[in-house]
Amino acid sequence: MDWFTVPDYWMSRLVFQRALAAVYLVAFLTAALQFRALLGERGMLPIPRFVARVPFRRAPSLFHLRYSDPLFAGVAWGGCAVSAALLAGLDSWLPLWGGMLLWLVPWALYLSIVNVGQTWYGFGWESLLLETGFLAVFLGNDEVAPPVLVLFLLRWILFRVEFGAGLIKIRGDACWRKLTCLHYHHETQPMPGPLSWFFHRLPGPLHKVEVAANHVTQLLVPFLLFTPQPVATAGAAVMILTQLWLVLSGNFAWLNWITIVLALSAVRFPAHPPSVAPAPLWYEVVVSAVTALVVVLSYHPVLNMVSRRQVMNRSFDPLHLVNTYGAFGSISRIRYEVVVEGTLDDRPREDADWREYEFRGKPGDPRRWPRQFAPYHLRLDWLMWFVALSPAYAGAWFGALVERLLEGDRATLKLLRRSPFPPGRPPRYIRARLFRYRYTTWRELRATGACWERTYVRDFLPPTRLEEPARTR
Template sequence: MEWFTASDYWLGRLVFQRALAGLYLVAFLTAALQFRALIGERGMLPVPRFVERVPFRSSPSLFQLHYSDRFFAGCVWAGCAVSAALLAGLDSLLPLWGGMLLWLVPWVLYLSVVNVGQTWYSFGWESLLLEVGFLAVFLGNDEVAPPVVVLFLLRWVLFRVEFGAGLIKMRGDACWRKLTCLDHHHETQPMPGPLSWFFHHLPKPLHRVEVAANHVTQLVVPFLLFAPQPVASAAAALMIVTQLWLVLSGNFAWLNWITIVLALPVIAFPADPPAVSGAPLWYVVVVLAVSAALLGLSHRPVRNMVSRRQVMNRSFDPLHLVNTYGAFGSVSRIRYEVVVEGTADEVPRQDSDWREYEFKGKPGDPRRWPRQFAPYHLRLDWLMWFAALSPAYAGPWFGALVERLLENDRDTLKLLRRSPFPAHAPPRHIRARLFRYRYTTWRELRETGACWERTYVREFLPPTRLTGAAHRP
């Protein structure tokens, strides 16, 4: 069955599988270190409360069957272990069916996490990791050459990621068509990185070139993924370079990295393929059946892409098998940040000793330079960016965050860079204020050492304390 496999892509498959396993490891590690405060039994959006009102068929998950913090921790740490084993190449040491089952384990575990993760797991890269992870199950191991149809489906995902993102930009904010979006984007993006300040201060003509190059990469180059070699390899390489540029300019969790990983099996690396046996019949039947089903499901993201009402980052089935993607259909012109403060005073006043909580990734102290966290995902910091855009985004969870801070909840404080209050003396009151942030100029940076300048806008949350049964004596 030589028509079924493409031995020239064996090295691309190998690199893709190891890199994908690394991203799985990051995703499970992120879940393991953050879940208790976010979705745990005492989290801001507890899983037990979610599964009480959402049926299994709408959100299939192991945690629909049973949930406890200990069980969740066991699952995500098991996901870390399996991902590490795949990263080390354990699937290559197993028979074909064993390798497929091993790749299925992290997909089932991470699907279970995402489907109960609620707003904390509502990002497009969650569905993208699941869609790509499901395809990896059928990509085979060292016993067979990579199946052509699975390689095609991986290119089809990459096409939808890039082309969908390009379309949403052209249909969305006019600044993309005017080539001016990067005048604002590096300053207003969800979580700036250590180089974002410098990207923002690049000459405006270079920003225009960046946007134009982005349009070419997202609206033209994706079609070349289906061209003969070496054109397809060149298209994939161009996408990798573009994504690395984005990695340098900000913190977007593993969005850029998984796009890079998707481009790897497109490249025909110059290496002699190893001798492999022919694909067994059962494997051919399974791969073709699954591929046919996925192609059938693809009509929904295609309809979305051609629609004038295109939406970003939508999953069309509870298993996240085929999804639609996109990013930054609109770009904010002004950056707002919610600054959370506490005081130990019994009666809060404007002149009370208000102390600011420091987050790990989101801007706070104007003198603190942003750090690089991606591909690690700081979920609370990202949602704080949305909260600054509109209080409606914070409605389901912000009150619970304030309550946990008033209790000096250990798990919640682990999500922060620093709490201004000792463990034995939590604050009496918490308040939140909205500030406008802007990057300083070169001159301001030299004079003050601050990369941000901030201006008070309005009250976001008035001074709040614990009441009723939870009130401290």
């Protein structure tokens, strides 16, 4: 009997690969549509400035060789094309080595983007996509049955994602231990979805059931992944259902979706496996070597996971091969939002005609209901949530954002839902104010139609203007 492959998982591999290709497609599309304002030559955190001070060995990327906005666009749109080809099943039409090389392309391209993405790409799901995408290279195609070692490693990622997230909660905010975190989280999460208001208004006891169920899913169910079937499939199904619940309750980019993709690799679908040739010796050697590498690189992530000083979402190697994960170790009780306003008036007095910029996903107008964007990732909106938590998160990019708005930069304005100023006529002054937001009650919603109620807290940025008016690009 062939120890190396498990034919019964051929459908699991097929579903996993097509779903992963779809996530890749969303990731590259996000990069293609947003990079000019965020990372371009005239972006808020320009890549050329980054690669000039950070050596290749610390952040391997194609852009260390050369950078230009057209080149980045080519990489991002090329990644979209390759992802679409994988989604359509092109790898199945290639020889085994050709399919592996095709899967290597989106991983290398996305690694090049993440490693120069700076703050905009500092999210755990970036490393999670890269780690998963790297293992997908060695999962094979229709020429061979799925290798058991790679399937095991995919479960190992899923275990660290769920168990790491469970540990960071239990060790972190006391509300997770008291089962009360969801009294606040649906309201204070980074980017609410269209159903988040309703989730927040669920009865308190049901919120406690949600938290308790989450603890079971993240601290106990992951161990079922390493048990015989059909128990492993049942454990993966519980994780999938939990992730779908999170999809409905908020916008977490592709974090939930990539977790679902990983769980699908552990599900054994009732399908008769096709006849395939035995795996070639060179393939067994390569897969075994990759497995040994992952085992060695798992040392630091495991050490972090069992440590009392556990940190969330950290890469321990520049290729993001084995990482540590976790989310929401602490929960905000109050939601704050930074509201950005501009005026055309010559003097920025309090009674000037201040007009508010509208972002695509983050709360702004109290009457505007949140929309569903995930798995698409609104990077600027997410960073604005962090800035509202503390000005320390603003860094250099927030000042650059204000400057671009004062210039009327078209690439930056495309990141927003709406600019209150006509094209070619940017404001003379920009200011930012901090507001406290809370969900309205059922009675307030019926009376006003507003899902949010907001209260002014303080000025975040005083009225600011350009030293010399810039020409609109």
